[in-house]
Amino acid sequence: xxxxFYFIIILIFGACSITSEEDKxxxxxxxxxxxxxVELTVGTxxxxxxxxxxxxxYKFTTSSGAGNYKxxxxxxxxxxxxYSSYAVRTQLYSNSGYTSSSWIDSEYCLSDCxxxxxxxxxxxxxxxxxxxxxxxxxxxxxTVSKGGSEGSxxxxxxxxxxxxxxxxxxxxxxxxxxxxSSYYKFKTSSADNYTLSMNNSDSLDCSLYSDSAFxxxxxxxxxxxCTASENLSKTFTGTTSSVGLLADTEYxxxxxxxxxxAKTTTYDNMTVAPEG
Numbered sequence: 001x002x003x004x005f006y007f008i009i010i011l012i013f014g015a016c017s018i019t020s021e022e023d024k025x026x027x028x029x030x031x032x033x034x035x036x037x038v039e040l041t042v043g044t045x046x047x048x049x050x051x052x053x054x055x056x057x058y059k060f061t062t063s064s065g066a067g068n069y070k071x072x073x074x075x076x077x078x079x080x081x082x083y084s085s086y087a088v089r090t091q092l093y094s095n096s097g098y099t100s101s102s103w104i105d106s107e108y109c110l111s112d113c114x115x116x117x118x119x120x121x122x123x124x125x126x127x128x129x130x131x132x133x134x135x136x137x138x139x140x141x142x143t144v145s146k147g148g149s150e151g152s153x154x155x156x157x158x159x160x161x162x163x164x165x166x167x168x169x170x171x172x173x174x175x176x177x178x179x180x181s182s183y184y185k186f187k188t189s190s191a192d193n194y195t196l197s198m199n200n201s202d203s204l205d206c207s208l209y210s211d212s213a214f215x216x217x218x219x220x221x222x223x224x225x226c227t228a229s230e231n232l233s234k235t236f237t238g239t240t241s242s243v244g245l246l247a248d249t250e251y252x253x254x255x256x257x258x259x260x261x262a263k264t265t266t267y268d269n270m271t272v273a274p275e276g
Contacts (some may be wrong), residue, residue, distance in 0.1 A: 004210040016156040025052070028137025030059035034098055037129060047076070050088065050134040058130040059096070060144045065126040065223060066155035068147035068171055069179060071107075071115045074139050081136035086110050088138055090119050093129040104128075119171065119180045147171050148264040151183035155216050156252060159186040162192075165270040172202055172257025172265040181256035183214065191247040192274040195235045196226075200267040202259055204232045209252040213276045218251065228258040235275070244275075 028051035032038040037057035040046050042064055050056040062069065071090065078087040085108075107115040123126060148169035151157040159165055171180030181247040188194065196206065205228035208218045218224035218236060226234040232255070236245055245251060253272075259263055 001063050017032075020212075021028045022087065022208065026137040027052045028054070028079070028134060028139075030056045032056045034096065034131075034166050034275070037096065038141060040130075040144050042069075042144050042146065045072075045141045047075075047139070048132075048226050049137070049139045050132050050210065052082070052134055052137050054134060056132045056134075056144050057098075058128050058132070058142065060130070061127050062122050062124055063152065064146040065162070065259070066121060066152040066157075066265055067182070068116060068119055068121045068151040069128075070117070070145055070147045071130070072113075072143040072145065073109050073115070074112050074143070075141045076109065076112050077140070078134070078136040078138045083135040085137050087161065088135065088140070089133045090115060093131065094126075096129050098129060100132055102129075116147065116171070116180075119147075119149070119173070119226065121149060121151075121181065123152045123203060124155045126258040139159055146181075149182045153183055153212070156185040156212075159184050159253070159272050161186060161189060162273040166266070167268040168258060170200075170255060170257055170265050171262070172204070172259045173262040174258055174260050181254050182256070184253040185212075185250055186253065187250045187274045188245050190246055190276065191244050192276045193235050193237045194272055194274050195233070195245045196270070197231075197233045198267050198270040199231055200265055201230060202257065202263065202265040203228050203256045204255055204265060204267070206232060206234060206255040208251060209233075209254070210249075214252050214254055218245070221273075 029049045037059040040060040091106045093102045093103040105118040204224040208224040273276040
């Protein structure tokens with residue numbers, strides 16, 4: 001009887017060992033939390049990880065000035081992937097609440113990549129927050145750096161009348177709804193027509209606005225919009241050639257690339273000057 005009892009016990013434990021086989025999936029490790037994200041230094045690489053179906057949290061400050069920023073994801077390696085199209089998903093937010101109202105952009109990578117956050121320009125000296133999720137256990141190197149375009153809607157670069165904004169760059173790509181735009185403003189001295197001129201080797205386009213939200217064209221599209229070209233030039237006349245822009249008034253200028261291939265366009269001698 002004892003032999004039969006021990007035999008039954010062995011069978012039970014043997015069955016348990018078969019049905020409870022150890023899960024050997026690599027789930028990886030998350031970094032940071034929503035309330036305490038890891039800080040990235042612009043221009044400096046940071047090695048990191050994110051777990052399978054988990055989130056890692058980071059933040060960075062735009063100490064290099066307003067403009068568009070890019071994220072370089074390098075040395076990307078994934079273990080136990082459960083999705084063939086992507087390895088990581090990045091989401092950029094304007095505050096640490098990671099809410100839908102603060103969401104700026106989402107991008108995906110399967111291998112090493114550079115993400116431009118949909119060419120949205122970020123404000124000066126402001127913290128932004130990254131949430132990265134993994135489609136497996138992922139390791140990578142992250143580098144946030146300043147892109148080519150300058151200024152933002154909230155922090156446009158100020159142009160002085162009749163003084164050349166000596167040189168700069170614009171990330172040039174035609175990609176709705178953002179185009180690697182740069183943002184500027186200038187204040188008129190008197191009621192007059194004002195001419196924008198600049199030297200640029202690749203085709204650029206521009207629009208002039210009467211509001212700081214860059215949403216209202218000066219009188220109409222035709223009077224406030226440039227013709228895309230190299231060596232961009234446009235005279236802003238208001239409603240007719242004799243009216244001109246209002247005196248002692250701030251106007252807001254957006255310049256963007258019109259090329260279909262992503263590239264960084266250099267320019268120099270950007271000048272806004274009155275005719276009179």
